[in-house]
Amino acid sequence: MTNQYTGLYNSELPPEGQRQALRDGAVPVTVYGLGKMGLPLAAVYAKTTGNVVGVDIDADVVRMVNDGECHVAKEPGLPELVAEQAGRGALRATTDSVAAAKEGAIHVIIVPTPLTDDHEPDLAAFVAVLDSIAAGLAPGDMVVVECTVPPKTSSELVVPHLEAKSGISRTEFGVAFCPERTSSGRALQDITGSHPKIVGGVDTESTRVASLVYGEITSNEVIAVSDATTAESVKLFEGLYRDVNIALANELARIRDDLGIDVTEAIHAANTQPYCDIHAPGPGVGGHCIPWYPYFITSRVTTDTPLILTAREVNDSMPAFTADTLRTELSHAGRDIETATVAVLGVTYRPGVAETRATPAAGVIDRLTEHGATVLAVDPMLDDDVVASFGATPVSLADLSAHDLDAAVVVTPHEEFDDIDWAAFDDLVVIDGRGTLGDIGHRVYTIGAGPRNTEVRHHD
Template sequence: MTRPTTKPGSLYDADRSDEELRALVDGRNASVAVYGLGKMGLPLATVYAGRVGDVVGVDVDESVVDSVNRGDCHIDGEPGLPETVAEAVGNDALRATTDARAAAERATVHVVIVPTPITHTKEPDLSIFDTVIESVAHGLSPGDTVFVECTVPPGTCRDRLVPTLVDRSGLSADEFGAAFCPERTSSGRALEDITGAYPKVVGGVDDESARVAEFVYGNVTDNDVIRVSDATTAEAVKLFEGLYRDVNIALANELGTLADDLGIDVREAADAANTQPFCHLHSPGAGVGGHCIPWYPYFVMSRVDTPTPLLRTAREVNDSMPSFTAGIVERELAERGTSIEGSRVLVLGVTYRPGVKETRATPAGPLITDLKRRGAETLATDPMLDDETISSFGAEPLSLAEVGRSDPDAVVVVTPHEAFDGVEWDGFDDVVVVDGRDTLGDIGHPTYTIGSGRN
């Protein structure tokens, strides 16, 4: 193997002073490759292009690459992103390619932000991550730095990333940098989050990697940069954020199922309890979705031998909420003398949260499955999704215009998109309504709200 040489603009060099490193970063001397141009990768690439150095974005989807190279934005619902992409491409600061190895050969900073889902057996699936790291290793040179932003199990940078780069590149571990710098962004506000809504956390596999990450992300964000002890700690930070929410949502959901037994509005009680500064109860609902909260517990549980009963129970509680919701629909229909078998049940909202075109782990999926198992004819509408996507969950798709003519026996609110504010509820005749998110108010029909009970 021909030994690579240091590229111009490489940042990893323990002999370089802070002033020299700062001058390189401030001068935008780095050449950056961002691997993954999805919902978080494309916004990150545009910010890097404006603040760190010229960027080549890498994606396996040729249509995405073509779109970016035209200066177009394939991500919907991100304020400011279309303009930012167009500006970066117009200034020759951003371009895209499907050739990850060519991008790696050119870049001095490699930023990995690719999907890391879980398998059907609840194991972290790092296959895409591994493929990207193989490509990065092919072009890795002394002085290069690799930043991982996508969520991975604790220890991945130390035990998987660095050994692979060493093995495939022919470099020793002290010739390049590696750090975990978790994305802390939400769909619909990516640019705002990346550039400063929250402090940026960085952790390196060694001191120099952490120093480089701290300087680079000091330019990326207008907020503080928090440097933690090592990459594994930084990996845990990202996961702990999600675990906190999962466990607390599970508490809220379990309390929400007690509204009838206790004879109270659990939401009202929680709101009053939250006036104490040490109480932060969340709101119950029809389930937890997305590619973060439902998956993160398994990233931790897969790496430890110590039992984690709280994490497992929280997952079980949250995963049970679609079935609980379906049971409420069946019970409310029965209260009116109607069997769920053969009833028409309309599901409002299939994406996992309002205003986001994303269905991964959406609670609407298991809810529809459960309703059908109970014998219901299930319909669904979602302004963010096409008919084919809705049909893939087993529901008959309806447009918003068709909702008023659908003549359902029951309606379930799973995801309260703003477009549903225009639903004409007085057009429904003697309908059972189950509100999974407490968003309806007085609609002229008796409504069962999860956590509050029947009004």
């Protein structure tokens, strides 16, 4: 298929005609990146427009999509939507990004932007996508950035890069930033209406086109902000708010023993006041969003940002605090961590998601190992080799009770852990990182809430 339409940017069609062309598939869409957020977005675009090509560097992902299969786990409704759209020819996939770019009139970029070891955003994959788009760019095309990038990326990188590489004047194509606001496990509902969609273009026409397009994608409000840099900042500010808020909760959790109260109880009570919304403490903050977004800001500004950096330090310190708390609780029970066998429950950064980037479990395992403990780890979402890569001995949930454990640390409360037979263990010391355990008949210290005085059970 070739680009059958000149595009929506500077279109001579009236707005309703543009919407109809979009819905009829006369405006081909190319989505670059078919990961856990890219595939749901491509599928929704396919359902809306009937004409989407997805691009991914992983040939297995491409094959699965073309076969109507879904490689993203635990995403309700997505397997069915992918099968439906691929089956009717509305969603296709390829590894040939240049060929896909030549087909597209709307180019949607949703590839990962990781951090380097020195906390610089790594835009290599992003720039590679821009190179492909430039090779196929045509007058009237619209480029939409959904993946999170540093402020001013759209105006200072995307536009001049595409103009220089394509030879097309910046007045002939549009660029807008429209942040992905999606959580794993609810991607389809988030894309199509859970939250207002933020759009901001590098010029007025880009903002108009982005607003029109996402008005067809979402049932919620489309909020057009002043420019692309504002839209980029909105996404980052959301993450910064959560990081700073969680840091406050974690710092309160760290002073729990000094105060001698259940800090989580106090937080819940404080949050009944409408101007207070303190988040929950825990063993750390993981994923490719919250731990990284602060550096997308700090790497691009010259003004000091002590609050942002301090919040990062607090949250980065929580895995060690969690392991150190276990050492203290074992000592209270008359045992040494140096001779203890400890099970870490959950290695992914959040329940039900097979993602380990910046997972707090890594720091917990490292600290426990430093203390001399023998560390086992259980995660039903991950293969053994992935678990082993964090320095722990992988153990299946079914085989956990066969091990003579002294302690356990709940880092990520997968729902599968609800089936653990805690009575099968003798006198465990347990650190509950997320406050998800009830009375399990063992000594439990909950981050933020403190020790729970339960009757310790022994089995024969």
